[in-house]
Amino acid sequence: MNKRISVGERVFYIANYIFLTLCAFVAIFPFFNVISLSLSSSRAIVSGEVYLLPVEFNFGAYQNLIEDGQLLVAMKNTVIITVVGTLINMVGTIMVAYPLAKRTLIGRKPIMSLIVFTMLFSGGMIPNFILVKTLGLMDTYWALWLPGIVSVYNMIIMKSFFENIPDSLIEAAQIDGANDIYVLVRIVLPLSLPVLATLTLFYAVGWWNNYFNVMIYINSSEKLSLPVKLMQMINNFNDTLLQSGEGAGLQEDMVPEAVKSAAIVITAIPIMCVFPFLQKYFVKGVMIGSVKG
Amino acid sequence: MNTTKPISNRLVLGRENRSIWKRMFKDRYMYMLMLPILVYFFIFKYIPMYGAIIAFKDFKFVDGINGSEWVGLEHFIRLFTSQDFYKIFRNTLFLSLCDILATFPAPIILAILLNEVHNRVFKRTVQSLLYIPYFISWVVLGGIVINMLSPTSGVVNQILGLFGVEPIYFMKSNAWWVVAYVGSSVWQSAGWGTIVYLAAITSIDMEQYEAAIIDGANKWQQIWNITLPSISGTIAIMLILKMGHALDLGFEHVYMMQNDAVLGISEIISTYEYRVGLEGMQYSYTTALGLFKGIVGLILVTGTNWVVKKMGNSGLW
Numbered sequence: 001m002n003k004r005i006s007v008g009e010r011v012f013y014i015a016n017y018i019f020l021t022l023c024a025f026v027a028i029f030p031f032f033n034v035i036s037l038s039l040s041s042s043r044a045i046v047s048g049e050v051y052l053l054p055v056e057f058n059f060g061a062y063q064n065l066i067e068d069g070q071l072l073v074a075m076k077n078t079v080i081i082t083v084v085g086t087l088i089n090m091v092g093t094i095m096v097a098y099p100l101a102k103r104t105l106i107g108r109k110p111i112m113s114l115i116v117f118t119m120l121f122s123g124g125m126i127p128n129f130i131l132v133k134t135l136g137l138m139d140t141y142w143a144l145w146l147p148g149i150v151s152v153y154n155m156i157i158m159k160s161f162f163e164n165i166p167d168s169l170i171e172a173a174q175i176d177g178a179n180d181i182y183v184l185v186r187i188v189l190p191l192s193l194p195v196l197a198t199l200t201l202f203y204a205v206g207w208w209n210n211y212f213n214v215m216i217y218i219n220s221s222e223k224l225s226l227p228v229k230l231m232q233m234i235n236n237f238n239d240t241l242l243q244s245g246e247g248a249g250l251q252e253d254m255v256p257e258a259v260k261s262a263a264i265v266i267t268a269i270p271i272m273c274v275f276p277f278l279q280k281y282f283v284k285g286v287m288i289g290s291v292k293g
Numbered sequence: 294m295n296t297t298k299p300i301s302n303r304l305v306l307g308r309e310n311r312s313i314w315k316r317m318f319k320d321r322y323m324y325m326l327m328l329p330i331l332v333y334f335f336i337f338k339y340i341p342m343y344g345a346i347i348a349f350k351d352f353k354f355v356d357g358i359n360g361s362e363w364v365g366l367e368h369f370i371r372l373f374t375s376q377d378f379y380k381i382f383r384n385t386l387f388l389s390l391c392d393i394l395a396t397f398p399a400p401i402i403l404a405i406l407l408n409e410v411h412n413r414v415f416k417r418t419v420q421s422l423l424y425i426p427y428f429i430s431w432v433v434l435g436g437i438v439i440n441m442l443s444p445t446s447g448v449v450n451q452i453l454g455l456f457g458v459e460p461i462y463f464m465k466s467n468a469w470w471v472v473a474y475v476g477s478s479v480w481q482s483a484g485w486g487t488i489v490y491l492a493a494i495t496s497i498d499m500e501q502y503e504a505a506i507i508d509g510a511n512k513w514q515q516i517w518n519i520t521l522p523s524i525s526g527t528i529a530i531m532l533i534l535k536m537g538h539a540l541d542l543g544f545e546h547v548y549m550m551q552n553d554a555v556l557g558i559s560e561i562i563s564t565y566e567y568r569v570g571l572e573g574m575q576y577s578y579t580t581a582l583g584l585f586k587g588i589v590g591l592i593l594v595t596g597t598n599w600v601v602k603k604m605g606n607s608g609l610w
Contacts, residue, residue, distance in 0.1 A: 012512050016406050017415070023403065024422040027484060030437045031425070033448050037440070048451045096330040099323035106317050111327075115334060116610070121591050123341025124583025125566045126576050130358065131341050147337045150330055180322040209430030211545050216571055227432040231549070234436055257446050260436065268433045275428055279421060283488055 031272075038062070038261035045257050061262035071263060073222060074229035081214075081225055082207040085145050089203040090196070092149040093158055098184050100155075101162035119152040132217060143217035144210065151206075154199050161195040162188060197281040201274075208271055226267045233263050348581040361577075368581040377565065378582075385561040388474065388547070389539045395475045397535060400486025401528065405516055407487060408494045423484025435549025438477050439464060465554040474550055474559070486531075493527040494520060529606040536597040540586045562586050 005013075032052050037045060041056035049055050065071050096115075100108055122128075128147060137143035165188060173183050189196070211227045218224055224232075237256040275282075317324070343358075348368055350361040372378050403423070410416040426434075441447050442463040450460040463469040501519050510518070544563040551559045560568075562582060570579030598610065 006511075009512060013409070016409055020403075020406060020410065020415075020419050024419045027423050027426055027480065030441060030480075033441060034437050045446055048446065048454070051448060051451070092330055092333065096327045099320075099327045102320070102323060104316070105320055105323055106313060111331070118334060118338040120594055121342070121587050122338065123343070123345045124580060124587055125563070126570050126580040126583060127341035127344030127347065128337075129571060130344055130347070130352070130354075130576065131337070133354070134357070146333075149333050149337070180320070181326070184326075205428055209428075209432075211430060211432055211549075216567075227430045230436065231432050234432075234439075255446075257440065257443075261440065264433050264436045264440075268429045271428045272425060275425065279424065282424075 031268075034261045034264050037257055038265050040258065042255040042258060045255050061258040062266075064259055065262055065266065071226070071229055071233075071266060074224055074226045075266070077223060078208060078226040081141055081144060081210070082204055084141070085148070085207040086200055086203045088145050088149055089151070089154075090200055093151070093155050093199060094184070094189070096150060097155050097158040098162060098180075098188065101159045103163075115152055115155070129216060138217060139219045139223065141218075141223075144207075144213050147213075151203070154202055158192075158195055158199060161192055165191055194281055194284050197278065198284060201278050201282060205271060230263050230267045234260055345580055345584050345587075347577050348584045350577060352577045352580070364577075368578045369585075371578065372581050372585070377569075380557070381560050381562050381565045384558055385540055385542055388471070388559075388561060389542050391471060391475045392478050392542065393535055393539070396478050396482055396486070397532065399479050399483040401490055401524075403483055404487040404490035404494060405520055407491060408520075409512070420484070420487070423487065425484075426481045427485035429481075431543070431545035431549045434477055434481060434546070438473055438550060442469075442473060464550070464552060467555055467558040470550070470555040470559060474547070477550070478546065489527060489531065490524060493524040497523045526606050529601040529604070533594060533597045533601060536593050538590070539593055540590050 029052070033050070036050050036052060036054045038061050039054035039057055039059070040050045041058055041060075044050055044055035099105055100112055102108070132138065132143045132147060135146075137146065169187055169191070170183055173187055178186070209227060210225065211231070214225045214228045215231075218228075237260055347358055347361060349363060349365060350358075351364050352358065352361045356362075407416060407420065410419070429437075441449050444450055444460040444462045447463075449463070450458075454460065461469065463473055497520065501523075502515055505515050505519060540562060542561050542563065544567065547559055547561055548564050548567070551564065563586075566579045566583055569575050570582075
């Protein structure tokens, strides 16, 4: 902008850099701390020596969890819930966003209003629960997948993207005699890879982190997902901590904090690993959404 | 479908209805494609709205929604005269207000500050690090927060200990619990929230700043008189979205951080719905509460939208 930088501005820039560095540090410090706890020795944890880096590095806590096996089953379940759920979401969202992106479609406005209204008002927790139970979906993953086929917010993002595809491309295909389905599969979808990637990720993150629905709809212990299993473990540890400090399937000389931290890391890490690679898509997707609101 | 409405404001005035059918027939694949999803919206969104009438009934699973007995406003009267209601309503409003006051301005400030960074590598690194907390689940967040604030092994008390402060049991004190709740909210969402505002700031015309600099405006004046007014539309939209969820305060965030010692401040409408409704099986009673929450939420969204429009911004609809 301007070559001349006053003293006041220089102070502002330096303070700004320092402040933002601090913010970034605060944002990631908790992760460093929990990872360090999961890799430190019990002695170091109890005597409060663990801050940013592991002290007396060891994999004991992870070994403990893998031998126990429950968290691995939960992880397998979470992968199933996430993959199938995301697939259903994407197909469902495309099926409704594509027709609604066509400006000349008769009935487009009222249909859109009816859909957007569900974003502003809902029957509430209990009526949803009654519906799922009445349909006989309890304790199956369909209880998770079916009520959440389309997120209206994501559908609006996809629809806005479709609306911005040049009409000329679509018309050219239609003159060649292609029907709407062909246009969707051969022209619209290949042009929409950024938004498809973004929404796949939005949905997948949602499924991976889903807690509430699993908690209320899934009863069998062997069907539970990672977050719910993690919560149970945390609660169990807290109980044993209050009582005797023994039990909970812990090996000797293993403090709950280490195992708890290891479980937290196992639950959080897969999402955090994919994140850096897909960041630019995420950002793009949010911006598409914000254009339309 | 509704065919009469859009037609009236189109060119087809003179022609008979056949052309509508013709156009709809031409789009038949479109309708076939979205029909299953419209059925989905009907079953899983509109049927529960109908199901909310059990707030006026005495719902039992054996009788079903239609077969259950009508009881009029009994549940609402019980609700509005109960001690619990005022407690959870007050807690919900209070936590919501704290949450909005802290989490709403945070991303705006961060975005403005990030925009002033000219070193691209630094900017991108900071952004990436700030986004990360957004992707963890509430369980993980709860676990981490409880871990860090633990009086025996938490890192926060360790650090305070270095300065000679006695361990504080943060999660068992009402005031500290609210601080932890709001703080973790900001930690989780502030970075992610900057994306929208940064996009809005990027679209501001640079010439405005250049003109301001020539007029001798300092950084603060530039931010206050150019940046903020230029992104006010975005701010308004984000505020509407936030307000709509004021009573719909995230169940999971509160639930994960709750413990018996702080129920007095942390029991909110949705956790109460879960505890009393689903666990305690008082379905009709808590549906009345849910309905109350839903209607207030609807009023809040439409109200904020109206105010925003009055102020000259374009609203959500």
